[in-house]
Amino acid sequence: MESQDLKRAGLKATLPRLKILRFLEESDQRHMSAEEVYKALLEAGEEVGLATIYRVLTQFEAAGLVTRHHFDEGHSVFELNLGEHHDHIVCVRCGRVDEFVDEVIEARQHRIAEEKGYEMTDHALYIYGVCPECRKAGGRRTRAEGRG
Amino acid sequence: MESQDLKRAGLKATLPRLKILRFLEESDQRHMSAEEVYKALLEAGEEVGLATIYRVLTQFEAAGLVTRHHFDEGHSVFELNLGEHHDHIVCVRCGRVDEFVDEVIEARQHRIAEEKGYEMTDHALYIYGVCPECRKAGGRRTRAEGRG
DNA sequence: GGCTGGAATGAGAAGATTTCGCATTTAGAA
DNA sequence: TTCTAAATGCGAAATCTTCTCATTCCAGCC
Numbered sequence: 164m165e166s167q168d169l170k171r172a173g174l175k176a177t178l179p180r181l182k183i184l185r186f187l188e189e190s191d192q193r194h195m196s197a198e199e200v201y202k203a204l205l206e207a208g209e210e211v212g213l214a215t216i217y218r219v220l221t222q223f224e225a226a227g228l229v230t231r232h233h234f235d236e237g238h239s240v241f242e243l244n245l246g247e248h249h250d251h252i253v254c255v256r257c258g259r260v261d262e263f264v265d266e267v268i269e270a271r272q273h274r275i276a277e278e279k280g281y282e283m284t285d286h287a288l289y290i291y292g293v294c295p296e297c298r299k300a301g302g303r304r305t306r307a308e309g310r311g
Numbered sequence: 312m313e314s315q316d317l318k319r320a321g322l323k324a325t326l327p328r329l330k331i332l333r334f335l336e337e338s339d340q341r342h343m344s345a346e347e348v349y350k351a352l353l354e355a356g357e358e359v360g361l362a363t364i365y366r367v368l369t370q371f372e373a374a375g376l377v378t379r380h381h382f383d384e385g386h387s388v389f390e391l392n393l394g395e396h397h398d399h400i401v402c403v404r405c406g407r408v409d410e411f412v413d414e415v416i417e418a419r420q421h422r423i424a425e426e427k428g429y430e431m432t433d434h435a436l437y438i439y440g441v442c443p444e445c446r447k448a449g450g451r452r453t454r455a456e457g458r459g
Numbered sequence: 460g461g462c463t464g465g466a467a468t469g470a471g472a473a474g475a476t477t478t479c480g481c482a483t484t485t486a487g488a489a
Numbered sequence: 490t491t492c493t494a495a496a497t498g499c500g501a502a503a504t505c506t507t508c509t510c511a512t513t514c515c516a517g518c519c
Binding site: 326360 | 469471476477
């Protein structure tokens with residue numbers, strides 16, 4: 164039961180929090196903005212205020228239930244933590260997101276932090292590119308493609 | 312002369328663009344938000360509208376003169392491109408930013424993009440942690456530290 | 460060196476995302 | 490069931506960024 168997950172995370176098992184957590188678990192979308200969660204819940208007949216969505220997602224992040232990402236858009240997207248860490252490769256044309264894990268990169272990151280004297284708390288690696296479908300399709304480009 | 316740099320980048324050499332470019336070159340801060348550029352120019356007696364700062368920085372980005380970063384704050388920061396690529400390690404307490412290059416990571420990123428069928432256009436690697444000074448100092452923590 | 464057309468700028472409004480303040484409701488323990 | 494602190498909902502507000510459009514400026518041409 165999800166309410167146990169919330170309690171374990173140190174959060175009171177309120178209805179809005181349960182709805183949000185259940186929705187994140189059941190959605191086939193892995194990466195969702197606060198707005199998207201809000202609208203999806205609305206459509207499902209579950210009314211949760213937008214401010215609450217933001218508050219709850221931030222609490223979930225602090226509790227380690229979700230991770231907040233800053234892709235090259237203007238807003239945060241959230242992803243349910245399923246245990247395994249991974250990084251992301253994002254299509255700059257269609258927004259598609261694929262995931263990958265690379266142990267070599269992981270290891271070198273730790274080593275770099277250590278060399279610099281940092282106590283590493285987190286890291287984020289985003290590869291941007293044109294996904295296979297968009298390469299076949301060709302076509303217009305977005306601002307993000309103009310980067311160095 | 313900077314106006315040549317602008318022309319070469321395909322941009323008309325206007326006064327605001329020159330001021331902004333010169334400022335980025337002369338500043339000892341490597342990473343600046345639009346707001347910071349705006350205020351710094353104001354203090355230097357160079358009045359450039361904030362909207363222009365945003366427009367120009369976006370053009371500079373498209374022209375490859377600067378790179379836009381999304382650290383874990385709510386806004387973009389810009390960095391003058393000096394040729395060499397590098398990644399960043401950011402202190403979650405004080406905001407200090409160090410840079411590093413790791414050829415192994417670079418190579419693996421290319422390989423991953425290739426394996427996934429992506430045509431890589433860019434990538435961003437941020438390591439977050441507590442910098443040596445803040446580790447010595449101890450003390451309060453920020454939201455970003457609560458991540459997975 | 461002045462003239463001209465189209466591009467660039469400035470100022471403020473507007474848009475987008477996120478947070479805040481506070482009255483009301485709710486979870487969970489007594 | 491009753492109670493209290495915590496959570497929620499709503500709208501206002503804060504923050505960051507883009508847009509609109511009248512005015513100004515750059516660059517080529519005389």
